[in-house]
Amino acid sequence: MLPIDPTALDAEDIGEKEATLHMDHAAAVEHVREAFVEAGFGVATEFSPSEMLNEKVDAGRDPYYVLGACNPNMADRALDASDNRIGGLFPCNVVVWQEEPGVQTVYHVSIMKIARLTGMAPDDETMQEIVEDTGELVEAAWSNLDKIE
Numbered sequence: 001m002l003p004i005d006p007t008a009l010d011a012e013d014i015g016e017k018e019a020t021l022h023m024d025h026a027a028a029v030e031h032v033r034e035a036f037v038e039a040g041f042g043v044a045t046e047f048s049p050s051e052m053l054n055e056k057v058d059a060g061r062d063p064y065y066v067l068g069a070c071n072p073n074m075a076d077r078a079l080d081a082s083d084n085r086i087g088g089l090f091p092c093n094v095v096v097w098q099e100e101p102g103v104q105t106v107y108h109v110s111i112m113k114i115a116r117l118t119g120m121a122p123d124d125e126t127m128q129e130i131v132e133d134t135g136e137l138v139e140a141a142w143s144n145l146d147k148i149e
Contacts, residue, residue: 013117014110014113014117015109015112015114017106017108017142018106018107018108020106025096028104039137039138041069042069042070042072043068043070044070044090048065050097062098063096063098066095067096068090068092068093069141070091081126082122082127086120088120094107095107108138110135112131
């Protein structure tokens with residue numbers, strides 16, 4: 001039995017965001033990368049689980065890509081606020097998967113909010129400020145998704 005009821009949580013509780021992009025998968029990955037970099041994130045790591053799974057276990061997965069976004073200032077503050085525990089959730093992942101050719105889903109959840117819900121980070125004013133600050137950066141990145149060039 002879980003200590004919390006996941007069905008009682010809504011998208012806001014976990015900072016869940018989802019968007020649809022009408023473009024090819026590779027172009028969507030590049031577009032999402034640019035949107036987050038423009039908002040103040042770096043991309044610390046990235047990989048394609050679909051490529052790995054298709055190669056290793058012949059999974060037959062459609063394109064699926066993970067961008068590990070990080071804002072160093074926010075990461076540093078969150079490590080201090082959580083006695084280093086939040087690093088277990090680093091980096092902040094943004095996922096792009098292909099729904100069908102030419103239609104991509106972009107998905108993200110807030111590791112800052114999830115860390116508070118799980119007790120990895122404190123539920124205090126310092127962490128609330130970090131949640132708000134990172135939320136502003138994510139909102140900026142999300143608004144950049146609408147800037148299709």
